[in-house]
Amino acid sequence: MSRAVLTFQDVTFHYPSGNLIHKHPILEDIHFQVNAGEFVSIIGASGSGKSTIFRLITGLEQPIEGKIYLNGKSMSNQLGQVGYMPQQDLLMPWRTVMDNAILPLEIKGVKKAEAIDEVRKLLGEFGLEGVEDAFPSDLSGGMKQRVSFLRSVLSGSNILLLDEPFSALDAITRLNMQEWLLGQWEKRRKTILFITHDVEEALFLSDRIFILEQEPNPSLKEVHVPLRRPRNVRDLTRTEVVIMRGHLIDQLRLKVKK
Incomplete structure (x- = not known):
C-alpha cells in the first residue's frame, strides 16, 4: 500500500x-x-x-x-x-548557472566546493553540461526551467x-519540457x-x-x-x-x- x-x-x-x-x-x-x-x-x-x-x-x-x-x-x-519550482524561474541574474544551482545547498550549510561537486555530477542529466558558467540571460526559457527544476531537486525534499x-514557453519547447520532466520523474x-x-x-x-x-x-x-x-x-x-x-x-x- x-x-x-x-x-x-x-x-x-x-x-x-x-x-x-x-x-x-x-x-x-x-x-x-x-x-x-x-x-x-x-x-x-x-x-x-x-x-x-x-x-x-x-x-x-x-x-x-x-x-x-x-x-x-x-x-x-x-x-x-518541500522543493518549490515557480512559474517564473527566479534565477539570480548576477549568478552563473552553477552558482544558481548550488543555492539550496548553500542555504543548507554545505561548503561551496562540496556543493559544486554535487551539482557537477548532475549537469549532464539536466541538459546543462557546458553551460555551467553562463548567466541566465544567455539561456533559453527551457534551459532556465531546467536550472530551476535542478534547484528544487537539490532541496532534498521528496x-x-x-x-x-x-506556461511561458512556446508550444514545442513546452512539449519537450513535459517529456523531459516525465523522464526525470520516472527516474527519481x-x-x-x-x-x-x-x-x-x-x-x-x-x-x-x-x-x-x-x-x-x-x-x-x-x-x-x-x-x-x-x-x-x-x-x-x-x-x-x-x-x-x-x-x-x-x-x-x-x-x-x-
Whole structure:
C-alpha cells in the first residue's frame, strides 16, 4: 500500500480583510492525500485556490482550521520542507548557472566546493553540461526551467511543488519540457504536485487530477487519468482521454462563465 507523503485533513483557509474575515473561504473542509511517487496535477479557474494550496504546503500561510501532514507529521512550520519550482524561474541574474544551482545547498550549510561537486555530477542529466558558467540571460526559457527544476531537486525534499513552470514557453519547447520532466520523474520518483491551466498537460503528466471549484462552495473533485505508464503524447488521442479532456474543459468553462 502506498504511503501518504502529503495530507490535507479538513483544511479551511480565508484571508483576513482588515479586522474582518471574508465570509467566503477560499478553501473549506478540503481533504485529500498524495502518495509517495505520485504525479498529481491541480487545475481550476483563476481564483479557485490553486496557489493558496501551495502557500499552505510551503508554510507561507497557515490553515484557519484543519491539519496539513508532510510525511506523516503535522507541522506548524513547513518552510524549507518541500522543493518549490515557480512559474517564473527566479534565477539570480548576477549568478552563473552553477552558482544558481548550488543555492539550496548553500542555504543548507554545505561548503561551496562540496556543493559544486554535487551539482557537477548532475549537469549532464539536466541538459546543462557546458553551460555551467553562463548567466541566465544567455539561456533559453527551457534551459532556465531546467536550472530551476535542478534547484528544487537539490532541496532534498521528496515532495516537489511545480507552479505552472512551463506556461511561458512556446508550444514545442513546452512539449519537450513535459517529456523531459516525465523522464526525470520516472527516474527519481519524487512526489510531484503540479499546478496548470492546461488540461492536456495535466492529462499527459498526471496519475490523478484535482479540480478546484469555488461555486457554489469551495470544493475539490478528483479524477484518475486512464493512461498507463510509460506514455507518450500520442496517448492523448485515445478515445477515453479525449472524452475526459472535453469533460474537464467543459467544467472549467462553466466555472469561468459564472
